[in-house]
Amino acid sequence: MDGIHRKSAIYETGEIILSLFDQGEDLLWGRYERQLPLCAFTDNGLNCRRCFNGPCRINPFGDEPYQGVCGADRDQIVMETLFQATLGGVLETARALSILEEPGAELPDISMDLPDKTRGRLSAAGLLPVRRSQLGEVQNSYFSHKGYLGRTLKDLIRLGLIHYALLKRIGNADDKQGGWEGSPDNGSANLLFVGQPSAALWGSLKKHIAEKNLKINLWGNGSSPASPFPLLADHGTPELALAMNVDALILAPNAGLPSLGPLAEKLGIPVILVDDSKTPEQTAAQAIDAALRHKGNAIDAGPFPVPSRIPAKYPALFEKSGAIKEALKSGQVGGMAVIIGEGNVKQTLFERTLSLMEKCIEQKCPVLLAGGLAAQSLLLEKELKARTGSIYSAREKELDSIGIAPLTCLGGFGRIPELVAFLRNLGYRKESATLPAVISFPEFHRTATWALAVSFLALGFTVQIGTRLPFWGSPALSEILLKDWPEVSGGTLLASASLPDGQTQGQQLISAIKATGKE
Ligand code: SF4
Numbered sequence: 001m002d003g004i005h006r007k008s009a010i011y012e013t014g015e016i017i018l019s020l021f022d023q024g025e026d027l028l029w030g031r032y033e034r035q036l037p038l039c040a041f042t043d044n045g046l047n048c049r050r051c052f053n054g055p056c057r058i059n060p061f062g063d064e065p066y067q068g069v070c071g072a073d074r075d076q077i078v079m080e081t082l083f084q085a086t087l088g089g090v091l092e093t094a095r096a097l098s099i100l101e102e103p104g105a106e107l108p109d110i111s112m113d114l115p116d117k118t119r120g121r122l123s124a125a126g127l128l129p130v131r132r133s134q135l136g137e138v139q140n141s142y143f144s145h146k147g148y149l150g151r152t153l154k155d156l157i158r159l160g161l162i163h164y165a166l167l168k169r170i171g172n173a174d175d176k177q178g179g180w181e182g183s184p185d186n187g188s189a190n191l192l193f194v195g196q197p198s199a200a201l202w203g204s205l206k207k208h209i210a211e212k213n214l215k216i217n218l219w220g221n222g223s224s225p226a227s228p229f230p231l232l233a234d235h236g237t238p239e240l241a242l243a244m245n246v247d248a249l250i251l252a253p254n255a256g257l258p259s260l261g262p263l264a265e266k267l268g269i270p271v272i273l274v275d276d277s278k279t280p281e282q283t284a285a286q287a288i289d290a291a292l293r294h295k296g297n298a299i300d301a302g303p304f305p306v307p308s309r310i311p312a313k314y315p316a317l318f319e320k321s322g323a324i325k326e327a328l329k330s331g332q333v334g335g336m337a338v339i340i341g342e343g344n345v346k347q348t349l350f351e352r353t354l355s356l357m358e359k360c361i362e363q364k365c366p367v368l369l370a371g372g373l374a375a376q377s378l379l380l381e382k383e384l385k386a387r388t389g390s391i392y393s394a395r396e397k398e399l400d401s402i403g404i405a406p407l408t409c410l411g412g413f414g415r416i417p418e419l420v421a422f423l424r425n426l427g428y429r430k431e432s433a434t435l436p437a438v439i440s441f442p443e444f445h446r447t448a449t450w451a452l453a454v455s456f457l458a459l460g461f462t463v464q465i466g467t468r469l470p471f472w473g474s475p476a477l478s479e480i481l482l483k484d485w486p487e488v489s490g491g492t493l494l495a496s497a498s499l500p501d502g503q504t505q506g507q508q509l510i511s512a513i514k515a516t517g518k519e
Contacts, residue, residue, distance in 0.1 A: 008349035013235040016243050032345045044473030045081035078474035083140040089451025090163045096196040096225045100173035107165035115431045118460045130161045160458030163451045170414040174226035188215035189295035195252025196224040204284035222375030225413040231375035236343030248291035321425035323402045334364035335436035335513035341444035342372025352442040352466045355502025363510045370410040377409035432460035438512045442466035457491030465495035472497035
């Protein structure tokens, strides 16, 4: 793993990685290294597999080939990559929703979630209302003729709005599931669920444990849009959770990390699959039994504890918009920073996130964490306190009078609609781009996370990207994304092909918050 110098900004993460390395596991970093050097065509979004005449590639350095077999040029191929990544992310969320509720229900009306001006602008463009059937109608028109570019951009925005509507339904389904009552107990067996649990399986797990009064901690991993489980701080990847006293693993079909099952089995951790041959009750009983037996047979507790945070279903901060508005006016609060994402193997885990957070704390901007990063909030808070020292405790004291904290963990993507409502309350009737808030994605790898960035852009927010995306092989398209998006939805994308460092992006984030906070 020599090619990747520093795996994580958090010291303990390095220790966990080394302990697994000593057991012969080099994890996602080792597998990443064996992929190097990455294909420059693919890395820049300049390859296409849209039809069986291909795959085709466009030379990123300006030499031949300039076109695919069908005649598509670099702009058209990069747009196709962007379009497919967005659609893939939205479909991932749609599939998670189909696990939570009966299929076929229509999407909720999202128009009332939008400021009047944004609603009017999107309605005039034919982008409201959104319907589930539109998922089958969106298309990359750009591919057939460059004159259709505007339509494709509109369809990206439509996808973002559909994605937001899906998250509203997920949020409702998540509320119905109810969470886990009680705190994790150090002496209990730990059962980790990766992927999206169905309501029936979640109910069966809870019932089985409660009826028999079993000593089991249930954990989720923060990447599923709705998680009734407490989120396990897995240091950035569930692979590392396997070194943290996990006694059994339930893998849902949409868990999305093929390495996990084989790695758990190698480490002697039972793996239970969710499949149609078993009822939810049988799956729950099998998993609980396996976890208890593993815990009973464990010679010793491992060296790495299971730190966790259970996000409140409705964070206290969401009730405080009135007080926060006053604090914004008086300068007690500089603005709100929303940080969303999960680890990306190409970046030192959490380094960019921490750089942004440091700047936010310094500039009196409370931070809200969502997605996989929310699961790490205890780790991030500890590191942030160590980095900012007395500034952090000063901010805690200042914010105490409002009843909020410098750092709030929101949980999975199902909480996003409540977040949007909260941010809107900070600026009555104002368009999102003028709210004193920026949505930042400093590190991520999932297309569903990119689809969420598109949702925020479609809702008119300012969105900052801290991961290099494969969309920069076409300077013309990059220009369009940066310039034309605001005209259609009001949203602004802060991203560039040459990614600035974390400190520079931290400054960019604060400047954007200050700029958006102005009328
Ligand atoms: S560039 Fe054209 S010919 Fe090549 S794979 Fe894509 S669609 Fe097919």
